Amino acid sequence: MSYDGNCAASRTECPYADPTKKGTQVQCWLSGCHWCATGSPSCVQGTVCDSQRTGPEYDCRSSPTETLTPYECLHRGCSWCASNADFKCVRDLPDTPQTCLGNETLNCFPFPTINGVSEQQCNDQYRCSYCNDSTAENQCMRKECPPDWELRYDGQSCCQSPDDAVSTSDSARSMAARIIGGTDAAVGQWPWQVLYLYYNSAGQAATCGGAIIAPKIVMTAAHCKLTLTNAAFSGLEAGYIYAGSTVFLSGAQIKVAEAIPFPYYSNTLHDIMVLKLFSEVPSHATPLSLPMGEEPVPGMNCFLAGWGDTDPTTGFAIPLLLQEAQLYIPTAAECTSGFQTYDPAFQICANASLTPQSACFGDSGGALVCQRCSSCEWYAAGITSFVLGPEPACFTNEPSYYSRVQPYMDFLQENGAPAGDQAYSCDSF
Known part of the structure; x- marks a missing residue:
């Protein structure tokens, strides 16, 4: 349990809560310090503790009245600074955030924040740094996923691991050139x-x-x-x-x-x-969650899988193995530009994140799936409906179109879909 630069060569030994148990990993954590197994000293306080931090952006408590133990503070991704005057649980935000200096960074939001975020909004996000000088589309970034979080399937941001749902594959990958332009899906990745x-x-x-x-x-x-x-x-x-x-x-x-x-x-x-x-599917063919109020946000990456045509220029080429492709959600204006009668209330469109990729003949009916804003759980955002233009339409740069699932929740539940007991939304992101 160590973060960013806390285990760097220049560091301060932890002021143990119980000096008689100095040197043990558990006692290090209970003291709110960071364990660096290969270093000396092996238990260090956060670099943020080297100077007084009084600004509210450094306060790692959810409210001024919240009481945290040193270990709870550490598990939140912060440092316990016993000498800090106003509050002891301090957010690790160095003066020049290391996150902003690295080449490999992760978005703090599940999709590019089109309208940008303020420094305060960014600092309110767990383990994030506001990179004011960044030329990237997203200026709010983190260096690594926090504890109990994992990398989203597109490899660009983190999400909280769901308790009882299919999430990102254990073989999370960096997205290379990857259904037209798709790649073989891993066994068990899309069990529904x-x-x-x-x-x-x-x-x-x-x-x-x-x-x-x-x-x-x-x-x-x-x-x-x-x-x-x-x-x-x-x-x-x-x-x-x-x-x-x-x-x-x-x-x-x-x-x-x-x-x-x-x-x-x-x-x-x-x-x-x-x-x-007539009968139930095998137990390992687990159901896909329904939106339950959640809608994908423009800029978000979603995924499609299917056995549709992979090369319409040579006839109908059916793949032996299930193919997958990464698609991003455009704005409603982009969807309308290609299809004038596009109805955003009932339809959604998606375009290739990594061209050329597209739904094609035979992919119809498959689910366009996205990971929730609040967790890594997958849900059905759309049902593959059509692509534009004459054959081979799948090779164009036009979006593919899907029936938006959320408006049909009543119809689905009236015909056997689970009702669900929780509502979801991306409104807080």
Whole structure:
């Protein structure tokens, strides 16, 4: 439990709370100091304690009346400065923040703060430094993720680890040139992903993606359903889903009992559908969380997975393994510039973070997933609906379009999705 420059060569030995237990790692932490296993002295006070810090930006308490123990102070990412006059738990903000001098820094917010943040707003964030001279889009940065936090999947900021939800892969990676332009998804990274095999109006097999949202419920796109009349459709099977595998047409095959499109689906609008299954998906095919009020913010990086066409210029190239791609959320104006009838109340668009990447034919119905602003938990922000232009539209620089999931929460819950007991939002970021 050591931070930034506290274990540098020039340091001050910790004033132990109990000198008789000097030299033990636990006692070092209980004294609110930083343990440097390879150094001498091995237990040091924070560099911020070398001078009096009286400004409110250095106060690590949540309020002037909060009482913290030295260990609680340290676990918060701060230093216990016994000699500090006004408060003892001091935020580690050196005069020239080391974070601002490094080449590898992390955003303190889950998305680029388009309108910027003030120095006070930045200092209120855990373990962050305000870099006034930075030319980067985000001036509020941290050097490393705090304890019990982890790197977001895009590798650009940190998030708090969720207790009981799928979060960032253990093999968190730096994003290199990575569904068009996608890369193979790691086994277990997108456990809710399914392949939906159904029959089109000509009686031919066709595929879409989908997301498990309950053990016997899958969410997909309405245009993945037959365009025949209900009477004609009733004579054909609703299809199958394949769950629990990253290999095309592999995993558990489960028959679809009923396909329920949103009642007002029309071409590109309200393009969302529920599939009710005859039996439950495997236990390792865990459901994807629904938005529960949360909406992605422009500038945020989100992800898409699917077995869609990877090269429409050569016909229909289906990948054997599930592909993933990183996409960013543009502003509503950018979405409208490519599609004049774009409706931000019911639709969302996304564009390539690392070109060329895009949804393509066969990716329809798959979930556009984002990590929550408040944690690393993934949730369904959109359902893949369409790409613009003639073939090969997937190679253009135009955004791909998705049905926004949040407006359809009532429809989903009426058809078997969990109600949830918590509301989420990005408003505080």
